[in-house]
Amino acid sequence: MAILFNVFLRTLGFFLAILLALLIIIGISAYTNYQEDIEFDLVRGEIESSNTIFILEINGPIIQSESSINDLVGMNIISPKEVRINLDKIITLNPNILIVSINSPGGTVSASSELYDHFNEFKKRSNSKIYFHSSEMLASGGYWSSLAGEKIYANYGAIIGSIGVKGPDWIYFNKPKLISYGILGQTIEVKDEIKVYSTNAGKSKDLFNSFRKPTNEELTHLNIMVEKINDDFIQLVSKNRKLEKEIIKNEIGGLIFNSSQAKDHFLIDEEIGLEELVNLIIKENEFKKIRVLKSSQKKDSFFNLLFSNRIIKKIDFDNYHLNKCNRMRSNLVSLLSYSSVGC
16 A cells, blocks of 8 residues: 555656646746737738738736736736837837727726826827727726727627726625635635634724624725725716716716617717728728738747647737838838726
């Protein structure tokens, strides 16, 4: 029996060592990819054209995080820092139109506000117009950030809205008897009181302590905090969408709407697909020659390369300008928180 147990431990150790090595390789690959230059696809038109429509794809919750870390667990997030890096690259191409293709259920207040600021800064630094388009969901903090655009569009059936701010829940266990943790989550049995002693300095330092009731003063304070942020959100929607504050607060609020309802409530400008939007922009601006570039949101990490053999034609961003200069010379001779409060 002892021999069998030793063989089991050695085998388990061997597989754990392989798993650890694989995770280290993936981590190094993800970090390296984060450091590398951002790449883009030419999806339509000719690279030589000076009329440029750029499609920036961003997906996921809006939080202050690094995608290199989230690559390890396969999670899509919208990081304001990485969006700003994307925008710094995009601005060098002088696009006529930037379409932000966004799908997001929301995010932290600080990250959503920062993302909104980055898009506004991009407009100030460039001659580009920004349009936002969502194919699936544009809610809460996602909608907040889209208010930086001249117009907002959405696919048929997309979910839009949730103009509100949610603070953290304070769950109070009333006289819990048993708290157990298992694969299916947490279970609590309640009968007699459990006393919890904690060391804190400062009034209400133990906010959200599950074993005491919140005071009326604490609840009032938290509600005021959330209401202030919500008022700022309403002000932003009112200013950018030309809607009365009372309508936003009393009729729209934190509700979500389908694309048709969102248009009726003036939350979006049109119900339209992304490809149709590109065609509409080309027609409205009377572009003759056009190039449509699209961001490659995720670079191929070691993990992706193991399970994918797809080959995509890409544009190397840093070499683009050098090649453009070389082509011009040749022509002369013979071109992409959680804080405790989210929205």
